[in-house]
Amino acid sequence: MEGSATEPSTASGAGIARPARLAWLRDPARRPGWFADLAMLPALILLILVLSVLTDGLLTSSNLINVLSQSAVVGIAAIGATFVILTGGIDLSTGSVIGASGVAGAWIITSTGNLAAGIAAGLVTGTVIGLVTGVIVATLNVVPFAVTLAALYVVSGCTTLLSHGRTIAPMPAGFISFSIDGPGGVPYAVWLAGVLYVIAQTVLTRTAWGRRVVHVGANVDVARISGVDVVRTRTSAYLVAGLFSAIAGMTLTSGLAGAGASMGSPLLLNIVGAVVLGGTSLSGGRGSLLRTGIGVLFLGFLSNGMSLLGLQDYDQQMVTGSFIFLAASADGLLRWRR
Amino acid sequence: MTEHHRKKPKGVIVRTSGVAWCVTMVAAASLGLVACSSSANSGSAGGGSTAGKKYTIGVSFDLLNAIRQAEKSSIQSAAQAAGYSVVFDVADQDAQKQASQIQDLIQTQKVNAVIVIAQDGQQIAASASLAKAHKVPFLAIDRSIADQQDVTFQITGDPVADGKAVASQFLAAKTRPLKVLELVGGLTDQNAIGRRDGFNAALAGQPGVTIVSQVPTDWNPTEALNGTSNALQKDPAINAIYIPSDFLLPSVQSALTAAGRLAPIGNPKHVFMVTIDGDQNGCKAMQAKTLDADIATPVADFGKQAIAAITSARGGKAVTPKAVEAKGLILDQANYAATSGQVWGCASS
């Protein structure tokens, strides 16, 4: 019969002739990495189809661009969150860091008038906070949930204190247009997010550092034995998360034309939810930016669709919660047979 | 050979059933969405194009609670009287979500006008520009917008003036010395900041009236309850309390009751209290004479004037004045009989 001799799982069996071309599809060991990454894609497509039937105008080009630009900030922050979750950790302080970076950057912009200095200040703020969190988690071997929860309170409190709770505005017109104008009608912020995703996915799959991150998350003891510097890898994951939260914070400041200490807090749920929805495992070692991207789009379309449907506020909460659970359980079942 | 025989069908079935499960669940959830949306649409214009339908106003609230429900009714009844239909969105105190919802209202649902209660008066500017670019009238109620250039009309409260009004109530009180417990609302909330600053500024340097304790509540009833108990414990000489919104009033009353200090005016144990907003609890407390004054938000005005402004804008007329600051209506024990009819919380629900 057909089929390579080295693939017993595709031989004979129930006597049904199956083409050898698709043999790789049925054998989990031979599927390319990105195949598993697209596990949530059918659910996303189905969601879009259902919503487009139920609403008017979901699939217009202007609405599609809206969905993308509405998802950009969460999407960028979710890149950093993915790296942290891949190491088996979690970062609850993301929302607070978004606020802190935005406020720091906005403050420099309004007090010095220098846009570049402001952006740099914002990025440095987020990165430094990420570094400190990472050092504490990685070297002192404390549970990331607890440490980043403490960081959430401390960072948010400090930002509110230093800004006196006020929103810092106005921002330069050029900075604001970053989130509005762009080639093809798609805002620069969305292009930025896209480019960052491509870069991040490449770093994850093709650099030694990316492989170390996954290795540490998959099995920290084996990683340590094989010579990976676990402390340094974990610290760097949180540092990267801080950096991406800062980029998200500056993008949000551009989109909202101002920065406030609490502007990032409501986003934490969406960020973690998107990573988890996309299929990255919370215990670490399995996942990718491609998955997170699908998760971000899923939540973005869901939120947009519910808004177009005119769902009541509390109904929207119930639907979002149900979908997060359904998507997660479907994904879990899909991987039941590993 | 038999292993493969068993394994393969199972693998296929689970994988297929996994996908089937996924599909079924999303479909079931969508049916739920349809059910929800049909109940939501019965009262509003629903999503989608409104071309050819009634003039539709998109309303974006920052959150939903008792006073927002009153503001919602106020807008709805005024709109109904004018023959407009209304779509409501609530942003859960998320400035970015509010911007997204307004974007959907303007660009996809193509509403004819937008009324907002801004989560953040600075950060709403982007939405105002968007509305202007689409030639959609952009109106604000309750919370003021910092940059007025793209706003068609704005009717808001004046939190600083309300805070000052509270201070003058305290200054007018006969009791001296007056030791005040000041409850502080959300630390990043512009209304809370205004009400706090107005109050503090008016009392600065005033002899006989001192703020002895400032307790953060983050607009959380439990924190207000615990914070008030603690402050009363720390300083039993406290004989006045400033409550920046009367939705926290029940918490303060419970704390006073637990300390045995909730008493009506005239009783030597009475604690002088003033609050802002004018909800049902505030009205009841005024009737029971445990509350000395309530600076009521003119909720009915918000709806009426906003809809009137939209009608003017439709007719091509520029709206003047463009920004109205509706100071809170002072309801105190002296004018209660005359004024309570105008307070939204006193109207029987």
Place this chain on the structure above:
Amino acid sequence: MNPVTDIYRRLHAATRREPLLPVLLVLLLALSVTYHGFASVTNFRNIAVQASPLIIAAVGMTYVIMTAGIDLSVGSMLFLAAAIESSHPVVGLPTAAVFAVICATGVGMGLVNGLAVALTRVPALIVTLATMQVFRGAGGHITGQQNINLPANLRGIGTGSLLGAPTPILLAAAVALSGGFVFSRSTFGRYIQAVGSSADAAVNAGLPTRRVIAGAYALAGLLAAVASLTETARLGTVQPSIGQGYELTVITAVVLGGTSLFGGRGSIGGAVLGALILTTVQTGLVFSGTSPYVFDIVRGGVLLAAVLAAGARWRNLAQAAGLVSRLVTRGTDGPTA
């Protein structure tokens, strides 16, 4: 024997069992000395009453975290239970019936979490993240996001007293004592620890793992409902923002108490002490007249200090210092070693 050494020995043994006890005592002492009026029966009673709902919810959360799970929906369960309590069909029932209905609601909500965690492969974080939204939405639906005042008969559980002690304190004490008893002396308690330490080992040993996990979440739901009854009775009104962010406070108390988020290791007594310490710190902040901006920073600092003191491996700090200096001086990323 020498009574002093006897007392010392007892204290030493108690401290080793509950390392937070001296922390709480020192904290109370320091605050009493620094602030006039802190050391009074009324104040300590206030602190205990304020801590009571937190203690009740923390006991439930301890069980859940002990199974290596987590429950982010506690705040929303609090709100939904309150919403149902104040809804038309329920609020008019006789007091005992209302409590029964709400407790049943709590078990029901907890079972939703528990069955989802036990029967599907979805991590507890995601399940309870989802139910957090669902429960709050349901509660908002029921209350219409309005304030609803509770009738007097439902307020006794929060404002009344029995035998001279306020009811909330008695309730919290009862929950803590029975929770601790079940934890250390019942089969269920031992199973919880086994499942948390190693789920695989528990399955291999033939324990009814799924029932144990579902039970832990159901218990947490029940206790969240009890906490809700107490708290709304104290407040007197059901409001849309009740319970928002509460889960983080409860988890903070449990983690403070020494329960490991990895599961398998924990202490009910620790959770109780953690709740008391958090509440004492909150009260102390009011007494100190600190600026409102600082409250959150202190809360985070206390949690961080507790976590570092409990689990940190301080010898790694040297490695940390070296790492930071390497990063700062831009050491080359050579072969990992």
